[in-house]
Amino acid sequence: MLYDDVHKRWVPAGSEAPSISRVHIYHHPGANTFRVVGRKLQADQQNGRRLLRAMVINCPIVKGIKYNQATPNFHQWRDPKHVWGLNFGSMEDAALFADSMMHALQAL
Numbered sequence: 001m002l003y004d005d006v007h008k009r010w011v012p013a014g015s016e017a018p019s020i021s022r023v024h025i026y027h028h029p030g031a032n033t034f035r036v037v038g039r040k041l042q043a044d045q046q047n048g049r050r051l052l053r054a055m056v057i058n059c060p061i062v063k064g065i066k067y068n069q070a071t072p073n074f075h076q077w078r079d080p081k082h083v084w085g086l087n088f089g090s091m092e093d094a095a096l097f098a099d100s101m102m103h104a105l106q107a108l
């Protein structure tokens with residue numbers, strides 16, 4: 001989710017329709033960079049043929065950001081332009097993701 005600062009509310013990232021997405025943290029070993037990448041689980045029909053699993057988040061993990069675990073299954077962080085929020089399907093998923101995020105932040 002992205003925080004809409006104008007209307008003071010969270011909106012689904014990547015599209016107007018809320019969707020279940022799978023979110024990964026990718027590490028680029030060469031550059032030692034990390035990114036949060038999420039794609040919708042449900043493929044969208046595009047002109048009846050190709051199936052797209054739209055990207056809902058593609059955000060570099062910047063050294064020194066504060067990863068805020070606002071609740072056991074809602075975590076959030078700021079980048080220069082956005083405030084990102086992840087509403088996890090389970091507390092276990094949230095803990096796993098947080099673990100990877102903290103690992104990435106320590107490795108930067």
Ligand SMILES: CC(=O)N[C@@H](Cc1ccccc1Cl)C(=O)N1CCC[C@]12C=C[C@@H]1CC[C@@H](C(=O)N3CC[C@@H]4C=C[C@H]5CC[C@H](C(=O)O)N5C(=O)[C@H]43)N1C2=O
Nearest residue numbers: 003009010066067068070071074076077078083084085087
């Ligand atoms: C100082 C600051 O930026 N603080 C941030 C949190 C934060 C702290 C530290 C590092 C990074 C971050 Cl993003 C902050 O408080 N923010 C960022 C924009 C929105 C918010 C500012 C005010 C509101 C108050 C309530 C809280 C919030 O939005 N929450 C708390 C957890 C809750 C969980 C789920 C989401 C989903 C829908 C529901 C809602 O918006 O109705 N909601 C919320 O209400 C979320 N808020 C925030 O998270």
